[in-house]
Amino acid sequence: MKTMCIAGLDGLAALVSDHVNQAAKRIEGELRIGIPGGRSAAPLMKGLLSASPEVLSRVRLYLVDERASGDRNYNTLMAVGLGEALGKGFLRNDQVVVPRLGETFLPDGATLALLYLGVGEDGHFASLFPGSYPDLDAKSVPEITFVSDSPKPPAARVTVTYRALRLAARQAKVYLLFLGEGKHQALERLLADKESPATLPCLFFPREWFNVDIITDIKERLP
Numbered sequence: 001m002k003t004m005c006i007a008g009l010d011g012l013a014a015l016v017s018d019h020v021n022q023a024a025k026r027i028e029g030e031l032r033i034g035i036p037g038g039r040s041a042a043p044l045m046k047g048l049l050s051a052s053p054e055v056l057s058r059v060r061l062y063l064v065d066e067r068a069s070g071d072r073n074y075n076t077l078m079a080v081g082l083g084e085a086l087g088k089g090f091l092r093n094d095q096v097v098v099p100r101l102g103e104t105f106l107p108d109g110a111t112l113a114l115l116y117l118g119v120g121e122d123g124h125f126a127s128l129f130p131g132s133y134p135d136l137d138a139k140s141v142p143e144i145t146f147v148s149d150s151p152k153p154p155a156a157r158v159t160v161t162y163r164a165l166r167l168a169a170r171q172a173k174v175y176l177l178f179l180g181e182g183k184h185q186a187l188e189r190l191l192a193d194k195e196s197p198a199t200l201p202c203l204f205f206p207r208e209w210f211n212v213d214i215i216t217d218i219k220e221r222l223p
Contacts, residue, residue, distance in 0.1 A: 001206050003191075003214040009043040009179070012215060016047025016116070019173070023113045024055045031058045032106065034115035034169065036065070036126065037073025040177050044116055045081035049090065056090050062097045062105065062168075064117065065126040068146075068156035074098050105143045105164040112172035115165075119176050120152070123186045123200035127159035133197040133204060137162035162197075162204055174205055178216040187216060 006012055024031055035044055048059065066073050077096070078086075085091045099105065106112070117125040127147045128136060136145060143164035147157045160168075178187045189200050197204040205212040 001212055006217050012043040013046040017050045020051050027113050030060050032060050032112045034062045034064050034112050036118040037076045038118045039179050040118045041076045042080040049085050060095050065159035066098050067154050069154045099144045099158050105160050106168045112169050115169045115172045115174045119178050119202045121182050123202045125202055127157040128201045130199050174210050174212040176214050184218050
C-alpha cells in the first residue's frame, strides 16, 4: 500500500485519467469502475471523461452507495459532468448503475477493474460506518443493503456491503481517497494500523490484502 499526494483536486483528475487508460490497455471488453459521490465526484468524472470515445464506450460505472432522500449521489454526478456526457452521447444511461435493494452489486461473475472510495472523518466509506463490520461481511447478508441509522445525514441510505466488495473488488485496483484536512486523523489512524475495520472501516482493505493505495491532498507530513 502506497500513499500518493496530490496538489488539489485537479491532481486526482489526472490520476484517474491515467488509471482508466492503463486499465483499458490490459482489460478487454467492459471496463467496470466503482465510484462514490461526494467531494471526489467532480475530479473523478473529469478524469473519466477525458478518455477516448472507444474507451468510454466500454466503461460501466457503479455507484457504491445512494442516499434515500435529499441530494442524491447520482444527481451530484449528473451536475459535475455525467449529465453533459449523457446528453452528448459520450455515455449511455445503461452505463451508469445505481445500487438497488434486492439486486447484486455486479452481474454474476463480473469484477471491477478500478474502485474509488471517499473516506470520511470517521474512516467510513460508501455508507459503511463504524460498527457495521463484521455484520455486513457475513455470507448471509445481501450485496446491497439498507442503512436506516447513518450517523451522517441523511439517515437512510442504500449501500454495498463488505461482502459485495469481497466478490466484486478482489481483482480491482482500489484507491482510498482522503481529501480535505478534516480527513487527516482518519488517515493517521489507517497508517498506524492499530485498530480493526469495526472501528475504522477503511482498514478492511489493507487488512484483507486488497490491492489498495491511498490518494490524499493533505499537506501535513504523514507518518
